[in-house]
Amino acid sequence: MTKHTKNKMSLRARLLTGTVAAAALGAGTFGAMSANAAEPAQAPATVAADTAHPRDLTQSTHLTIDAATRAAQATLDAAEAENQRVTVAVVDRNGNTVVTLRGDGAGPQSYESAIRKAFTAVSWNAPTSELAKRLETAPNLKDIPGTLFLAGGAPVTTKGAPIAGIGVAGAPSGALDEKFAQAGVAALTR
Numbered sequence: 001m002t003k004h005t006k007n008k009m010s011l012r013a014r015l016l017t018g019t020v021a022a023a024a025l026g027a028g029t030f031g032a033m034s035a036n037a038a039e040p041a042q043a044p045a046t047v048a049a050d051t052a053h054p055r056d057l058t059q060s061t062h063l064t065i066d067a068a069t070r071a072a073q074a075t076l077d078a079a080e081a082e083n084q085r086v087t088v089a090v091v092d093r094n095g096n097t098v099v100t101l102r103g104d105g106a107g108p109q110s111y112e113s114a115i116r117k118a119f120t121a122v123s124w125n126a127p128t129s130e131l132a133k134r135l136e137t138a139p140n141l142k143d144i145p146g147t148l149f150l151a152g153g154a155p156v157t158t159k160g161a162p163i164a165g166i167g168v169a170g171a172p173s174g175a176l177d178e179k180f181a182q183a184g185v186a187a188l189t190r
Contacts, residue, residue, distance in 0.1 A: 060093055063156065063164045067188060068098040071156070071166055074187030076101050079171065079180045086170035086180060089114035091122055093163050095146065103170070110170035117153030117177070118167030119146050125162040128153035129178050152177030154185050 063071070068090040075088040085105035090098045097115055117128050124131055129151035135141055142149050148167075151174025156164035166184040168177040 071184040072099045075184030078183035084171045087114040089118045091118040113169035114167040116148035118165035121153030121155045122165030154181040
């Protein structure tokens with residue numbers, strides 16, 4: 001054998017040895033991973049359960065989806081009893097929409113208006129008809145995003161604090177819208 005042939009074989013031998021070693025390593029890794037997958041996972045280290053001091057916490061109350069739906073349906077029923085085509089929105093304490101019901105034939109503007117009236121009522125814990133009167137002394141209130149200072153929104157309260165807002169839009173007057181919103185609030189006390 002020549003030196004050149006010996007080096008060639010050596011190269012082949014090295015490649016074969018490397019391939020076998022890589023296969024063995026891969027099989028070992030796969031076996032280890034398979035064995036670990038069969039074992040139960042280690043529980044993560046626990047974090048102290050009570051890290052916040054009670055004085056740093058507050059609780060808030062929110063309507064359930066069932067209660068919000070019941071209020072919205074009572075509101076829509078009151079409007080339909082008077083042949084009014086409206087949209088009803090119920091928002092939570094944070095102003096997030098929980099339920100919206102658009103009555104048959106309600107105008108396209110009523111959807112957004114109902115949500116904004118509900119948001120306004122819960123934000124200030126007052127009927128929007130009262131809030132509309134405040135614009136005379138504080139006209140910049142109307143510039144707050146998401147609000148609508150027209151009659152038709154009513155807050156839902158518990159222990160004097162707002163927990164939701166009901167907004168109605170689409171009737172020929174804000175007074176009617178607000179009357180229907182109050183019917184939704186009343187449905188929650190039955």
